[in-house]
Amino acid sequence: MGEVVGSVRAFIPGFKYVSISITGSHCALMCEYCKGHYLKGMKNVTTPKQLYDLVKHLSKEGVKGVLISGGFNREGYLPIEPYLEVIKEIKNDFNILVSVHTGLINKSLAIRLREAKVDIVDYELVVDEQVIRNVMHLSSKNSNDFSRTYEILATYGPPHIIPHILIGANYGLITKEFEAVDIAKTTSPEVIVFLIIKPTEGTPMQSVKIPDEYSILELIKYARRSFNGEIALGCMRPLEVKYSLDSKLCELGVVDRVVNPLKNVIDKFKLSIVQSCCSVPNELLMHYELL
Numbered sequence: 001m002g003e004v005v006g007s008v009r010a011f012i013p014g015f016k017y018v019s020i021s022i023t024g025s026h027c028a029l030m031c032e033y034c035k036g037h038y039l040k041g042m043k044n045v046t047t048p049k050q051l052y053d054l055v056k057h058l059s060k061e062g063v064k065g066v067l068i069s070g071g072f073n074r075e076g077y078l079p080i081e082p083y084l085e086v087i088k089e090i091k092n093d094f095n096i097l098v099s100v101h102t103g104l105i106n107k108s109l110a111i112r113l114r115e116a117k118v119d120i121v122d123y124e125l126v127v128d129e130q131v132i133r134n135v136m137h138l139s140s141k142n143s144n145d146f147s148r149t150y151e152i153l154a155t156y157g158p159p160h161i162i163p164h165i166l167i168g169a170n171y172g173l174i175t176k177e178f179e180a181v182d183i184a185k186t187t188s189p190e191v192i193v194f195l196i197i198k199p200t201e202g203t204p205m206q207s208v209k210i211p212d213e214y215s216i217l218e219l220i221k222y223a224r225r226s227f228n229g230e231i232a233l234g235c236m237r238p239l240e241v242k243y244s245l246d247s248k249l250c251e252l253g254v255v256d257r258v259v260n261p262l263k264n265v266i267d268k269f270k271l272s273i274v275q276s277c278c279s280v281p282n283e284l285l286m287h288y289e290l291l
Contacts, residue, residue: 008250010271011232011259011278016290017065017097018058020045022083027071032135033169033197033205038236039071048086055090064288065097067122067277076138076145077103084116091117097288099277100158104141104149110157118158122193122279125150125163125184128176135169143176147183154187162189162279164234167219168197168211174219181223190281191230191257194220196237210238213245217252224254232257232278 013019021042030036045051055066068087073079078101080087087098099120100113113121126132127143153161163184167177184192196216199208223231233246233255242262249255250269257278261271276290285291 008253008255008269008271009257010261010266010273011257012273012275013235013259013277014275016063016275017067017277017280018043018063019067019069020051020054021070022046022051022068022078022080023070025071028074029072029076029137031137033166033200033203033208035200035203036071037200037203039069042069048083051083052086052090055094055096059094059096063096064290065099065276065280067099067101069101069122072103075104076136076141077105077109081109081112084112087118088116095288097280097284097290099279102153104138104145105153105157106149107152107156110152110155114156114158119284120160120162120279120281121153121158122277123150123153123161123163125165125180126169127180127183128170130175131169135171150183150187160190160281160284161187162191162193162281163187164193164195164279166195166197166236167216168208171205172197172209172211174211174215177219178222181219181226185223185227185229189229190283191232191279192223192227193232193234193279194223195234196241198236198238210241213241213248216241216245217248217254220249221252221254230256230282233259234278235259 019042021039021044024044025036025039027036070078097119100118101122126146132138132141165180199206246261246265259278
């Protein structure tokens, strides 16, 4: 199928795009909004061989892509080094797309990820110092570290670096998100992904107030005016957002991709369905027959 541009699409990863944690449910950071909760929904491996065997099985079952993720270490990155050789083997042996949630990595590791034939880096771009220190518990890091890593990845890393911006990470406040948009667009990514803070039971943010709809709309409309690539509303967002905001964003035409929208939104706007992670560029969607 040809490339679909100019209409909103529903991205439903489901069966064809699988998330894998290489740290099990362990995370050294334990961010205030997660506390390891979201790792529990991933398939878990703890050795490179387990990763290879799992992807081999998934490939046979018809899976087209995998996100390799997990808990971060105290330096703020995924401890992926022991898995790089096997990732390269996976890319050589199976026709499968590989994306990685890296965190704050250096030039050397960025190069090694490219050499391992990783397709995509999903990169959480954070520029609010309060979020970095008090929410993510990265007391030795600052916004410059996040901006620098983004630049390093774009220069030396895998071919597709997709920035993710979490709206309301500062306990429901929108603070530096507009600045994050400005930084995100400097590398001309194919997609910018917006996430929205989700009150998660069992975390310090279980009662956090979600940013108001108007403020979220203004931020995404700002991105739409200043960015020529695609804009995605990602998987992390509260259910109540789906009931109202999803429809408004589709109606206004300020997003190109919406992850797991409600059926009535799909029907109302006649959204075409893509069984993939929303950060996959059109070029790869076509190559891996995900369109």
